[in-house]
Amino acid sequence: MAVPEKDHQPGSEVADPDKEVGELVGKLTAPGELEPAERRRLLGRLARSLAEGAKKARVTGVGRGRWLADVFLNIAPRIPIRDLHTLSEHHHGLTGEELADDLVRTAQKATMTVGAIGGALAAAEFAAPPLLLSAPAQLVAETIVVAAIEVKLLAELHEVYGVRVQGSGTQRAVAFTAAWAKQRGIDPLAPASVTLALGAATKTALRNRLMRTLGRHLTTFGPFLTGAVAGGALNRMATKKLGQAIREDLRGKLPPGPRREEVEPGTNGELEA
Known part of the structure; x- marks a missing residue:
């Protein structure tokens, strides 16, 4: 019998027992270019870990949407977020709107x-039975x-626009995840924007956003080349739309971020509790 869904705190979610999912996502989102073969290899490993x-x-009766949200909440603190100084260094000294343009x-x-x-990978299995949660x-x-x-x-757009989010690394990771679910800054x-980020309404929004994203990717489930082209184009448009929405939301919240010469070196790395 399925176990009813209920909200709970990070740490009690269903996730990969070897914590490999977080490590792989960290590698796939780290600054710098990955060789196509390496990216495919990491995505393949991630798919197996998620499976x-x-x-x-399935054994515990967790629903598809809740399972995706739980996995993401567990890996969110492992996403490498750069401070303003590091961002500028990695983007040829750019600051302000030019830096935001380059980030997007x-x-x-x-x-x-x-x-x-x-x-492309999904299209290669077009004739195969579904492998994971009906996808x-x-x-x-x-x-x-x-x-x-x-x-x-x-x-990182919050860093560029000088909108400082307080809290521990995990709290900030959850707050940014909640903001992504709602597509706003x-x-x-x-004060409640961070401390109440894991409320029931926010977690429902996260589940819904992840399911919409998965649904978008299911549209690429077709012949090989059309699947690859569609997958890339849909993601590019969605990310552009998100960047525009967040930038519009952040502008004017605080004075413009510091100029290049005013940026102090900081710590670059993962959000840690």
Whole structure:
């Protein structure tokens, strides 16, 4: 008998027992280019790890949407978020709107590449029976990675526009994830924006957003080349739309971010509790 869904805190979610999912997503969203063969290899490993997690989810009766949300909440603190100084260094000294432009372009390229690979892999199994929660494992992996890339973009746009989100690393990761689910920026003047980020309404929004993203990727489930092209194009457009929405939301919340010479070196790395 299925176990009823109920909300709970991070740490009690169903996730890969070897914690490999978080490590793989971290590698797939880290700064810098990955060789196509390496990206395909990592996506393949991620799909296998997610398949194992899905088996466990079936045993415990966890629903598809809740399972995806639980997995993502577990890996969110592993997404590497750069501070403003590091962002500027990695983007040839750009600041302000030019830096934001470059971040969005980079994220679009990343999600487009993942979409193309995921669409091609799914199309290769077009005639095969569904492998994972009524969808090919590769498309579930693509959904998780695309969501992680977009959460990373959202978080780093907050850095660019000087909108500081307080809290521990895990709290900030959850707050950025909640903001991605709602496709909007975080209001730094609203204390509840971080502390209440895991409310029932927010977790429902996260489940729905992930399921919509998965549904978008299912449209690539067709002949090989059309699946690859569609997967890349759909992801690129969705990431561009997110970047525009977040930038519009963040503009004017606080004074413009500091100029290049005002940026102080900081710590680059993963969000840690």
